[in-house]
Amino acid sequence: xxxxxxxxxxxxxxxxxxxxKDEIDRLRSETGGEFNPGLxxxxxxxxxxxxxxxxxxxxxxxxxxxxxFGTDLPDTATEEEVLEVVKKxxxxxxxxxxxxxxxxxxHMDEEKILTAISIQKDVDGFHPENIGKLAMRGRKPDFVCCxxxxxxxxLERSGVEISGKSAVVVGRSNIVGTPAAMLLQERNATVTVxxxxxxxxxxxxxxxxxxxxxxxxxxxxKGEWLKPGCAVIDVGINAVDxxxxxxxxxxxxxxxxxxxxxxxxxxxxxxxxxGPMTIAMLLQNTLEGAKAARERGE
Amino acid sequence: xxxxxxxxxxxxxxxxxxxxKDEIDRLRSETGGEFNPGLxxxxxxxxxxxxxxxxxxxxxxxxxxxxxFGTDLPDTATEEEVLEVVKKxxxxxxxxxxxxxxxxxxHMDEEKILTAISIQKDVDGFHPENIGKLAMRGRKPDFVCCxxxxxxxxLERSGVEISGKSAVVVGRSNIVGTPAAMLLQERNATVTVxxxxxxxxxxxxxxxxxxxxxxxxxxxxKGEWLKPGCAVIDVGINAVDxxxxxxxxxxxxxxxxxxxxxxxxxxxxxxxxxGPMTIAMLLQNTLEGAKAARERGE
Ligand SMILES: NC(=O)C1=CN([C@@H]2O[C@H](COP(=O)(O)OP(=O)(O)OC[C@H]3O[C@@H](n4cnc5c(N)ncnc54)[C@H](OP(=O)(O)O)[C@@H]3O)[C@@H](O)[C@H]2O)C=CC1
Ligand SMILES: NC(=O)C1=CN([C@@H]2O[C@H](COP(=O)(O)OP(=O)(O)OC[C@H]3O[C@@H](n4cnc5c(N)ncnc54)[C@H](OP(=O)(O)O)[C@@H]3O)[C@@H](O)[C@H]2O)C=CC1
Numbered sequence: 001x002x003x004x005x006x007x008x009x010x011x012x013x014x015x016x017x018x019x020x021k022d023e024i025d026r027l028r029s030e031t032g033g034e035f036n037p038g039l040x041x042x043x044x045x046x047x048x049x050x051x052x053x054x055x056x057x058x059x060x061x062x063x064x065x066x067x068x069f070g071t072d073l074p075d076t077a078t079e080e081e082v083l084e085v086v087k088k089x090x091x092x093x094x095x096x097x098x099x100x101x102x103x104x105x106x107h108m109d110e111e112k113i114l115t116a117i118s119i120q121k122d123v124d125g126f127h128p129e130n131i132g133k134l135a136m137r138g139r140k141p142d143f144v145c146c147x148x149x150x151x152x153x154x155l156e157r158s159g160v161e162i163s164g165k166s167a168v169v170v171g172r173s174n175i176v177g178t179p180a181a182m183l184l185q186e187r188n189a190t191v192t193v194x195x196x197x198x199x200x201x202x203x204x205x206x207x208x209x210x211x212x213x214x215x216x217x218x219x220x221x222k223g224e225w226l227k228p229g230c231a232v233i234d235v236g237i238n239a240v241d242x243x244x245x246x247x248x249x250x251x252x253x254x255x256x257x258x259x260x261x262x263x264x265x266x267x268x269x270x271x272x273x274x275g276p277m278t279i280a281m282l283l284q285n286t287l288e289g290a291k292a293a294r295e296r297g298e
Numbered sequence: 299x300x301x302x303x304x305x306x307x308x309x310x311x312x313x314x315x316x317x318x319k320d321e322i323d324r325l326r327s328e329t330g331g332e333f334n335p336g337l338x339x340x341x342x343x344x345x346x347x348x349x350x351x352x353x354x355x356x357x358x359x360x361x362x363x364x365x366x367f368g369t370d371l372p373d374t375a376t377e378e379e380v381l382e383v384v385k386k387x388x389x390x391x392x393x394x395x396x397x398x399x400x401x402x403x404x405h406m407d408e409e410k411i412l413t414a415i416s417i418q419k420d421v422d423g424f425h426p427e428n429i430g431k432l433a434m435r436g437r438k439p440d441f442v443c444c445x446x447x448x449x450x451x452x453l454e455r456s457g458v459e460i461s462g463k464s465a466v467v468v469g470r471s472n473i474v475g476t477p478a479a480m481l482l483q484e485r486n487a488t489v490t491v492x493x494x495x496x497x498x499x500x501x502x503x504x505x506x507x508x509x510x511x512x513x514x515x516x517x518x519x520k521g522e523w524l525k526p527g528c529a530v531i532d533v534g535i536n537a538v539d540x541x542x543x544x545x546x547x548x549x550x551x552x553x554x555x556x557x558x559x560x561x562x563x564x565x566x567x568x569x570x571x572x573g574p575m576t577i578a579m580l581l582q583n584t585l586e587g588a589k590a591a592r593e594r595g596e
Contacts, residue, residue: 111437128437132430135480136472139409139426164497172483174434182433185470188495190502197486199462204488207501 004232004264007158009150013276016153020283021064027291028065037290039097039123039282040069040089044077044108050101057099060279066286069095079108083116090118093298096289097123099282120292123285125149126175134182142292143285148180150277151212151233152187158266160210160231163188168204170194170221170254171214176235180212201225213254223259232260232267235274302530302562305456307448311574314451318581319362325589326363335588337395337421337580338367338387342375342406348399355397358577364584367393377406381414388416391596394587395421397580418590421583423447424473432480440590441583446478448575449510449531450485456564458508458529461486466502468492468519468552469512474533478510499523511552521557530558530565533572 027035039061043054054070061068069092071085082100089095098121104110119127125134125145133141155162167189171177177193185191189210194201196215202225205211210231213221218238226232236254253270261267268274325333337359341352352368359366367390369383380398387393396419402408417425423432423443431439453460465487469475475491483489487508492499494513500523503509509530511519516536524530534552551568559565566572 128430128434129427130430131433132426132428135429135433135476136426137470137476138472164495172435174436178433178435185491185493188493190490190492190496192488192490192502193483194488195483195486197462198488203505204490 002262004261004267005158007154007231007233007266007268007273009154009268009273010276012154012157013150013280015157016277016280017060017064017283020280020287024065024287035290035294036067036094037065037097037286038067038069038092038095039099039286040071040092040095042071042073042082042085042089042098042100044073044082044101045075045105047103050103054101057279057282060283061286064283066283067094075105077105079113082108082113086113086116090116090121093293095121096293097121097282097286099124121289123282123289124175125179125285131174131179131182134179134186143289144183144281145175145179146278146281146285147176147214147235147274148183148212149285150281151180151235151274152183153281154233154268154274154277155210155231158231160266162210165189165209166207167191167210167212168194168208169212169214170201170205171212171216171235173214176214177212180214180235184210184212211255215254217254218252219254219256221255221260223256223261223263226260226263228263229265230263232264233274234268234270237270237275300560302559302565303456305452305529305531305564305566305571307452307566307571308574310452310455311448311578313455314575314578315358315362315581318578318585322363322585333588333592334365334392335363335395335584336365336367336390336393337397337584338369338390338393340369340371340380340383340387340396340398342371342380342399343373343403345401348401352399355577355580358581359584362581364581365392373403375403377411380406380411384411384414388414388419391591393419394591395419395580395584397422417441419587421580421587422473423477423583429472429477429480432477432484441587442481442579443473443477444576444579444583445474445512445533445572446481447583448579449478449533449572450481451579452531452566452572452575453508453529456529458564460508463487463507464505465489465508465510466492466506467510467512468499468503469510469514469533471512474512475510478512478533482508482510509553513552515552516550517552517554519553519558521554521559521561524558524561526561527563528561530562531572532566532568535568535573 058068125143130141133139167184169181205225212233214235234253234255239249242250356366423441428439431437467479503523512533532551532553537547540548
């Protein structure tokens, strides 16, 4: 039978990273070497997964010509010390983006630390003022959260029309579902946000031209729930036990891929869909931050 | 046949204003006269309607024991002068809420002036940081916009269950539709936002347990579109020509009342529904601002 067209996030992310590198090279040479976007990554504690994420982000910066700065603090660091680091980077004109790797140790007030980041360097787009501006008509946030931004970029680069369409976002977290809904609405989709307290989620999903799944529940959205021909963006990354794999598990999304691929018109795979876009958007945000700083004459 | 129960906004607003007065009286006497909530209203220009709104707000403050401050500037005032006034009130410990009456003259940057209001005195709830916090899980805005807050208060005081229900908000403005959707979602409704680019709005409205109409189109939502028994909050205020009236017009909502009242379970009239709630919520926000300032030891 028919199968959905795969949205190749890995290839699209590679294209975007190439575009970013080219633009940085061009601006650097136009300015006689003066244009040097910089990203500062703050890592607190020794979590292995966080260390890997930070390493990957720094490597991605290197690849496209973004200067990366880093401060690693021990688990025992105080909130005050982290705030000092953030303040230092806020004041540093070589730094255009600041990223505090989450989660922070439990004894720290995440909200306080994230809100201390200058909104003009908030490349993660987590600051409430940036979220508020994203929600508002006629306002422009300095930055948009990377994963939802990457999700919408995948739709746009795959030629999926958003304006006038109905969209369902499954999940309403601050960093994925909520900003994804805002971005789709900004592009004139009619958006419904489904969450854990929604009765009968398939009732909404069945009518949607676009489905963004970000609920953190492995294979939650079934193919039978989908409207034939719809576009599916699967943000989920879940490890499920799999004895046939060397590592003992495999990664699946928040969509039941095997059934969904038979109904959807377009679909992202997991892995290789939204995942690679998140870092590409972080690089893009850092470049945008550097360009905005230059326009402000900094 | 059956008719919907009317949600009497006038009566509910009067009850709330009584509660506010009682709480202020109590706190004032508990503090030996030290507790004096203050609202500052900034009016620029000579628009008759704006002057009436400002007069009504000040009168409402008087009635419940809120001290009102006011600065009236001419149409010819500069943006800088308005910003100076805002700054003065930001710094004034007797002022717990600052309201800049909209619209501002065309030569002023509304965004810049509204964003200059301290978020801790932003009783209109228009600051992007307050909107962002309203959108986010686990964050609390200092203030919530008055009209949407009043709309949800009407539902709650009428015993309409919100959690687990489906809601449609018609309209996505910064001051009504968007925050109304956020408030309903916070209370665990599954919310769809319909706007001018939505194809087939009745398709969404037909399925909704709760409809909030805020599109500024007279009698837009028809009774035939409604799910029997649903709750309808009509935010609209539109003047339509009516030769049988002395003034030559009458006020109607964004819902076609005569057909809707036959299908809905509960409905707000226009006038006398949401309208009176807006000022009541402004008073409530000012009281909350004064209580928060007191807790901060100001
Ligand atoms: N590709 C990437 O780079 C990234 C991928 N992710 C992945 O995306 C997914 C979502 O992440 P995140 O937003 O951080 O997750 P959160 O756990 O923060 O949020 C999950 C959301 O889904 C909702 N939800 C939970 N269960 C259900 C259910 N049964 N039905 C409907 N809604 C439900 C929750 O509702 P409620 O609010 O009611 O609790 C909540 O809003 C995860 O799989 C995560 O691994 C996340 C970030 C980056
Ligand atoms: N009771 C009270 O105290 C108050 C009442 N009001 C009343 O509430 C109503 C809304 O006010 P406000 O939010 O400021 O208005 P705006 O004009 O700022 O916003 C109207 C919204 O409705 C949408 N819309 C317009 N036409 C249609 C249509 N045909 N179908 C679906 N959606 C449509 C617009 O969509 P798009 O974004 O695509 O343009 C927009 O989002 C008005 O009637 C106003 O008088 C307002 C404030 C206070």
